[in-house]
Amino acid sequence: MLKPSQQIVIDIYQDDSSFARSVVDELKRLRIARRIRLRSAADWHPDLSLLHPTIVVSAALETRFLQALDCPHQLLVLPRETDQQESLKWHGDVLPWPSSVGLTLQRVQLMATSFNTMRQLHAVRKSLILHTQRVEREHELVEHIFRNALSRNFTNYEHIRTLLTPASKFNGDLCLVAPGPLGNLYVLMADFTGHGLAPATGALPLSQAFFAMADRSVSVAEMVVEFNYRLNRLLPNDMFCACFLLELSANGERLSYWNGGMPPALVFGQDGVVKHRLKAQHMALGVLSVDDFDSQVATIRTQATDAIALFTDGVIEMLSQKREFLGMEALEHLIQTYPGRDDFQSLVTELENFRGTQPLHDDLSLAILQCCPTGLASPEYGDEVQALPFTFQTTLDAEDLRQVDVVTSVLGVLGRLPALHGHRTTIYLLLAEVFNNALEHGLLGLDSRMKSDPEGFAYYYQLRTERLQALQSGSISIEVRFDQRQNYLRISVSNTGVPWEPDQPISTTRLSQPYGRGLDLLQQLADDLRWTDNGRKVSFGYHLASR
CATH class of the missing domain: 3.40.50 (Rossmann fold)
Structure with missing residues (x-):
């Protein structure tokens, strides 16, 4: 029965x-x-x-x-x-x-x-579909942020050729190119531990610092000190960033470089013969503290017919169909066979033929820069419209929170600021983090620890949707102040919900967790971060001109 x-x-x-x-x-x-x-x-x-x-x-x-x-x-x-x-x-x-x-x-x-x-x-299938859709949406958002963060990347420079092939959806390698104000050129090749979304997260603060410092023609030594400082505070102990950073003078005759944990860059002549192997002499970024970090830079003389090949270990450790490594010797032979700027595609084809259908087990990045005069004139900046100081304030009730894309709307209000265009992605990221904390933890009473496993992750966002639809009371207030003299934004977000504080100090939050990463970025990218009113109010500052 x-x-x-x-x-x-x-x-x-x-x-x-x-x-x-x-x-x-x-x-x-x-x-x-x-x-x-x-x-x-x-x-x-x-x-x-x-x-x-x-x-x-x-x-x-x-x-x-x-x-x-x-x-x-x-x-x-x-x-x-x-x-x-x-x-x-x-x-x-x-x-x-x-x-x-x-x-x-x-x-x-x-x-x-x-x-x-x-x-x-059927219920499990629906849960998995919901989880997949949420992950895809978050990946789209991260891709959008990365795409905007790298929108200034000068990889279409006529004297550089690049091959960037990630082993998964997100690239743990980073190749950045930026002109300096004196006609000089900066190139950064970086390789974060592992591949995928976790190492790609480090690309945001690193790329932001790189482009801002290149605009001011900061020295290579000063750059790597700042990079190491940021990554040492941001990355967990089991993550680091191998990095090769160079500056080529405007006349192409001087190349200054810093190599921390990367394979040796190869400087070769027009006949493909290697003249210099610029080996690593430093630890990778993010490993040592500021006091222990060595920023000493080396400089070599180059000729207009020279070129330099930068690559990550994914190139020389690439496996063939017979599961044999490519190796440094074979790469040097390929470079000697195809040394010209117009030979780059043939070089790439040879690498692809070597790998065949063997899947990549690591991100693969290769860049070859010609050491000729850069031809980059000093940028001419037009007179920007002087923005007025202002204060923007809004309070959103439950109905507003259900219907309005709050972060995008606020960013649209700020979009008229002349100096915002280079910082839009960062402001979006910071504002989204504090707004979501106010909504999910303050008004909806959600606990991020639910995200510790896949089932809890899906359940967390299912609860978020259900509780937001059922929300009858409570509000979130957003205030933005702009000081035009200092080109400085001050943003505050408060809610009328329950008190909330991070489970642990923000500086100790680890990127390996499925939650809490936004708090790390908030501390790294914002100024004067403050939590008040038992966590119901958070405020931070941001310099539009100094980054």
Whole structure:
């Protein structure tokens, strides 16, 4: 007998024949469920969306019963004399009647168990789809942020050729190119530990610092000190960033470089013969503290016919179909075979032929820069419109929070600031972090620790949607102040919800966790970060001109 605690309701569709009435009476007598709901067989159809385990009782096998079903986990009860060959076309189970009590209960139990299993699988599938959609959405957002962060990347410079192939969706390698104000050129090749989203996260502060310092023609030594300072505070202990940074003078005759943990860059002449191997003499970025870090830079003289090849270890450790490494010697041979600027595509083709269909196990990045005069004139800046100081303030109630894309709307208000264009992505990232904290933790009462496993991750965002739709009270206030003399933004976000504080000091949050990464970036990218009113208000500053 079915246990009522396991199966409370069973639906029975019957054709109101004497046969059907006798079967229903017997099923009721056997107490197959705590509740039996009777339906007319005329209401049954192949696309029926079933809410409960279903039994169909009919004195004759109708044609519509043989059609493909939306849910085959049903039991069809037919007179024993019915054509058995025809009944096999039914997509569910068939019980000839009359049958023994034991067989009847067994078939009903099997049907109910199969139905419940199907419903559970359907729920898991929906949860996985929700999780996948959320992950894809977050990946799209991260891609958008990265794309904007690297929008200034000067990889289309006529004297450089690049090959950038990630092993997964996000690239753990970074190749940045930027002109200096004196006609000089900066090139950075970096390789974060591992590949994928986690190492790619380090690209944001590193690229931001690189472009800002290149605009001011900061020395290579000063650059790597700043890079190491940021990454040492940002990255967890098991992550670091191998980096090669160079500056080529405007006349192409002087090359200053710093190599921390990268394979040796190769300086070669027009005949492809290697003149210099610029080996690593320093630890990777993010490993040493500021006091222990060595920023000493080396300088070499170059000729207009020289070129320099920068690459990550993914190139020389690339596997062939025979699972053999490419190696440094083979790469030098390829460079000697294809030394010219116009030979770069042939070099790439040879690398692809070597790998064949062997999948990449690491990100692959290669850049070859010609050491000729850069031809980069000093940029001419037009007079920017002087912005007025202003204060913008808004308070959003529950209805506003459900309907408005708050962060995008606020950013649209700030978009008229002349100096914002180079900082739009960063402002978006910072504002999104503090706004989401106010909404999810303050008003909706969500706990980020739920994201520790995939099921909890999906459940977290399912709860977020449900609680936001059910939210009746509470508000979030946003205030932005702009000081035009200092080109400085001050942003405050407060909520009327429950008190909230990070589970641990922001500086100790680890990127390996599935949550808390935004707090690390907030501390790294913002100025004067303050939490007040028991975590209900957070404020930070941002210099539009100094980064």
